[in-house]
Amino acid sequence: MLVIIGADEWGNKDVLGLIDGFRESTQSWRELLLDLKRRGLEVAPKLAIGDGAMGFWAALHEVYGKTRVQRCWVHKTANVLNAMPKSVQPKAKAHLKDIWMAETKTGADAAFDFFVKVYGVEYAKSCSE
Secondary structure, three states: OEEEEEEOOOOOEEEEEEEOOOOOOHHHHHHHHHHHHHOOOOOOOOEEEEOOOHHHHHHHHHHOOOOEEEEOHHHHHHHHHHOOOOOOHHHHHHHHHHHHOOOOHHHHHHHHHHHHHHHOOOOHHHHOO
């Protein structure tokens, strides 16, 4: 199932599109995005946030090429933590939160650099996720 949820400037969310997709393929995402365009979403969204599904990003680039993209922090955090032993995960999760909760880009960059220094040597896969 492929779902697109839109949010307005006040944080109100609505389901904009929903289809049975084939394995999150580019073709399935393209179909859903083109349907949104056909139904009136002519202006490219300012930002799209999604999981790591490559088909979505490829189709988004084709249909709304000017839309900025961001990886979903819930999915990203889960993927990073899955590459670490359970005993390390609570502390690592708190350090990841320092990245996305930083008030500035500079603060986020510093928190990211700290995370890589602390975990990068022993858990290299988690830092390349």
